[in-house]
Amino acid sequence: MSLSIRLTINGAPRDIALEDARVTLLDLLRERLALPGTKKGCDRGQCGACTVIVNGKRVNSCLTLAATLDGAQVTTIEGLATGDRLHPVQEAFIEQDGFQCGYCTPGQIMSAVGLIAEGRAGDDPERIREGMSGNICRCAAYHGITLAVQEATRRMAEAEKGDAA
């Protein structure tokens, strides 16, 4: 069976022929589209390493069948920076030491971008921890991660205020 889908990945349209409906979005990105920034931790929805943004929402790409996504907009860690300018969440992770080995980091950053867009947590550390609980960090960099999300939330809110003024 062959299925063809069209995805917009990090702003670029891609026509993709799937020979098999079993392919997950995670495997498609890593194995077929040369975008290995998205990581595979558990492959079961339990760790968040594979988090990407689909149609504006953070999702686990390991549990998403690519065949279901025809027409979708996908943003991965590779699509976050603008040229050499890092995204505010990326900057905050560096400044606040939000990682050690870095394996979970792309997923943490994409999840934080999704969480901030949801507007659920604000800069309350308790709500940030709850909102980020779908991302496990084997190095336990949680303290820095929480500070980074808090910092990025504040900066993005300020930038928005500045834009509006």
Place this chain on the structure above:
Amino acid sequence: MKPFDFVQPRTVDEALAAWEPGAAWLGGGTNLVDLMKTGAVQPAKLIDITRLPGLDTIETRADGATRIGALVSNADLADDPGFARSFPMVAEALLSGASGQLRNVATVAGNIMQSPRDAFYRELDPPSDPLSGGASLAVLGTGGRFAAVNPSDFAVPLVALDAVVEVRGPGGAREIALADLHLPPGDAPGNSTALRPGELILALRLPAAAAGFAAHSRYLKVRDRTSFAFATASAAASLRIEGGRIAEARLALGAVAPRPWRVAEAEALLAGRAIDADLFAEAAEVALSGAVAVGGNGWKIELARRTAARALAMAAAGTPARMPALPASPFAPQAGDLIHA
């Protein structure tokens, strides 16, 4: 994963016509794709229902009765301000389940249809003692058999509020009370529901009376870590309080039985009585009175008892202004700024 056919129907009629033995409905896929990876479930055909029109809306009638389309995501339902105001413990249960990423994708129908978490269901070659690890073993409603607990948080407050499931299938449309959706365990500890082959859930409904509990409603979930873990015990408690007395009570327990476990005896005991901690302990005692420990999980019975009593006390104190109250921990202070108390 076994190969399968994949179809993406554009109407409910097309979806129903696509069904055949061996086919499975694909909602968000967060449960089904997981089980397909281990080989525990091997559908010959996946019918992706996420493109079906008209199933992603929440409709509220003037009297408060609410109809939730089957494809509404767990996140969108919990975040709907009107819904959370009318059914706060349902929103609280949804937000206590899974993670932000999973809730964005998981549908309400998929949530109530999710399979038990025991390894017996999840792995192709289950461990030789299939039902080891008492946390997922039912202590109530088993009829003396081994059974895994129903893992859904969402279904617990729904069953307390008399939710109804609307389905359509080869035999036409019908309704099933959520309380009757999950069947008692048979000889095999399988995940059987009252859905007939080829039946598709179109919506969940909450009756108008369910909104009458909004001022005193809580879902309390106890688990191995503060967030992103299934319940070891949980309770949904709702009270309608008039003149300092309990006019009507609802109580359902999670993670103790193969279905969300409503306790009518405890509700009857609470009705007409004054609010009192001893009364809540007595109601919780009644709720767990028939429980039988399996595989060393006597702790679950005591935990569920205390969780039920605590949830009733939290409901009596009043629904917090900001839901869900955080941290989502049973050790958090009970009262915050209360809107209704």
